[in-house]
Amino acid sequence: MNILETKGLYHDFNRLEVLFDVNLQVKKGERHAIIGPNGAGKTTLFNVITGTYKPSRGTVFFKGKEVTGAKPHHMVRLGMGRSFQITSTFSRLTAFQNIRMGVLSRRGIRFNFFHKVDTMGDVTQETDEILKRINLHGERDMPANTLSYGKHRSLEISMALATDPDVVMLDEPTAGMSKDETRYAIELIRRLTEGKTAVIIEHDMDVVFSLADRITVLHLGEILASGPPDKIRENKAVKDAYLGEMEG
Amino acid sequence: MMNRTIKRIAWGVMLLALVLYPWLFGIYYTNVFVTFAIFALYAVSYNLLLGFTGLFSFGHAMFFGAGAYATALALTHIEGCPLLVALLFGFFGSVVLALLLSPIVARLAHSAFAMLHLAFGMLMYTLALKLRGITGGEDGIGGFPIPPFHIPGVVSVDMTDPLNFYYFAIAVLGGSLWLAWYLIKTPFGQIIVSVRDNDKRVDYMGFKVPQTKAVIYALSCGFAGIAGSVYAMFQDLISAAALGIGHSFAPIVMTMVGGVASFAGPIWGAAIFAMIEELTSRYTERVLLVEGLVLIIVVMFFPGGFMYLVGLIKGKWLGFIRGKGFGVITGQWFTKRSGKKATEDDS
Numbered sequence: 001m002n003i004l005e006t007k008g009l010y011h012d013f014n015r016l017e018v019l020f021d022v023n024l025q026v027k028k029g030e031r032h033a034i035i036g037p038n039g040a041g042k043t044t045l046f047n048v049i050t051g052t053y054k055p056s057r058g059t060v061f062f063k064g065k066e067v068t069g070a071k072p073h074h075m076v077r078l079g080m081g082r083s084f085q086i087t088s089t090f091s092r093l094t095a096f097q098n099i100r101m102g103v104l105s106r107r108g109i110r111f112n113f114f115h116k117v118d119t120m121g122d123v124t125q126e127t128d129e130i131l132k133r134i135n136l137h138g139e140r141d142m143p144a145n146t147l148s149y150g151k152h153r154s155l156e157i158s159m160a161l162a163t164d165p166d167v168v169m170l171d172e173p174t175a176g177m178s179k180d181e182t183r184y185a186i187e188l189i190r191r192l193t194e195g196k197t198a199v200i201i202e203h204d205m206d207v208v209f210s211l212a213d214r215i216t217v218l219h220l221g222e223i224l225a226s227g228p229p230d231k232i233r234e235n236k237a238v239k240d241a242y243l244g245e246m247e248g
Numbered sequence: 249m250m251n252r253t254i255k256r257i258a259w260g261v262m263l264l265a266l267v268l269y270p271w272l273f274g275i276y277y278t279n280v281f282v283t284f285a286i287f288a289l290y291a292v293s294y295n296l297l298l299g300f301t302g303l304f305s306f307g308h309a310m311f312f313g314a315g316a317y318a319t320a321l322a323l324t325h326i327e328g329c330p331l332l333v334a335l336l337f338g339f340f341g342s343v344v345l346a347l348l349l350s351p352i353v354a355r356l357a358h359s360a361f362a363m364l365h366l367a368f369g370m371l372m373y374t375l376a377l378k379l380r381g382i383t384g385g386e387d388g389i390g391g392f393p394i395p396p397f398h399i400p401g402v403v404s405v406d407m408t409d410p411l412n413f414y415y416f417a418i419a420v421l422g423g424s425l426w427l428a429w430y431l432i433k434t435p436f437g438q439i440i441v442s443v444r445d446n447d448k449r450v451d452y453m454g455f456k457v458p459q460t461k462a463v464i465y466a467l468s469c470g471f472a473g474i475a476g477s478v479y480a481m482f483q484d485l486i487s488a489a490a491l492g493i494g495h496s497f498a499p500i501v502m503t504m505v506g507g508v509a510s511f512a513g514p515i516w517g518a519a520i521f522a523m524i525e526e527l528t529s530r531y532t533e534r535v536l537l538v539e540g541l542v543l544i545i546v547v548m549f550f551p552g553g554f555m556y557l558v559g560l561i562k563g564k565w566l567g568f569i570r571g572k573g574f575g576v577i578t579g580q581w582f583t584k585r586s587g588k589k590a591t592e593d594d595s
Contacts, residue, residue: 050452072451073452082452088449090442090446097438101439109435112434113436
């Protein structure tokens, strides 16, 4: 069953076509990598799916319902989480407070004016459990912008998962990380997305081939190929357009 | 638990000091204190927008003015309007104005938000000047009756007595300050500071940003309205000057001098300005000159304001407390170090 699907998706910025008839199919429970050279439209595809932009044509289906053009907060409430390529945390809030936002959101605690948030025991407990799971418990009360780069990225990724989404969209989760940090982040992602559906934009081919169940290759706004890693590796068009140029 | 006891004692002492204040300092300084308290609430209401939601407004005076005019008009035109009803008129006068504007302003931020408020503020000022039939123009509305604080069959306190009015004003303003403080401790308070830090991500965490902004905007303006309402009753006069641009800048400079990053900052800012005014006006009429100088010194040397200075001293005194969230609340806002760190992360 496809938990996420786009049909004939087009998007343009002032008539500059960025997405061109994109038919993406993400099956429930898989880790789906989206690869492609710079400017292929990967992030734009994410933006259109998660609600930053409304597509100029085409439809997006999430859990069998049409959600084309739905706003980000709506998509989150339907069960989608997203992390960003450029770290986008609440910089002056602590790691704990950052994660807690996700916990509050999932529990539907929004316009609550009558309780102190610090005295909500179950929210605090759940947040602390997440912090432990992502190994940030030692940095619990440090403002996000004082964390080391690797930790800050972990926080970024974990915020997308703190709302406990069914589908999580990770936009270059390992961007700017060192080899060690990348290895650690991959383990983290593998652990946190267990039993969930993950869509991951990634440049590092080692990461892609070790993590993904299926891969979609985007090139100049079009899907070039989509399938399991082995098939993609041998695909002639993909080699010519992307993999070849990277290896050669 | 020890800490809690000390806190309770401190609050008790403060409450006692507030009660005894008029007896210790006489009626003149009692009135000075009421003025300070009015501006403290006004500045705190402003900082709910600036410091906690990241919304910079150049027109907060219109909400102070809306509260003041609503109360003055109610007391002038409604025969036997009770005191608390007049106060509610002030509160809702501002809230209604805020709700009328919120469909437009809640989708804005940064300079657009600031400049639109400048425009609306000037518009309100001009309206107050020109609609003489309602607002009394430059002369304003004055000499309206100040009703007693009256609970049928229980008590009736004459509010034209400055001492009684002091207790009433302190109760109302102090209560409002407590409500504003409680507000930022709630989950909603957590959402507004997240909007300040990164409104796009708030959307991606599943919260509606414009609605959140509209609610905090209305509440902030409501608090400003209460301050204005008490001001009108205190002076028994309200004129267009209360809507002027200078009155919009007062809470900005108070917040800046006191410290934008903490709840208590604007209160300290209001206190500092009250003291400057009191002390300088003994020697010269050029109070603004001194206030301007203080603002320049603060902006140049202590960009975090008075609270930042307190934080530094306290931090040195208590040793570096990490993990208590202390630095987060007091120091981090404008410090050069965190600023540099942020740009490093971006690159």
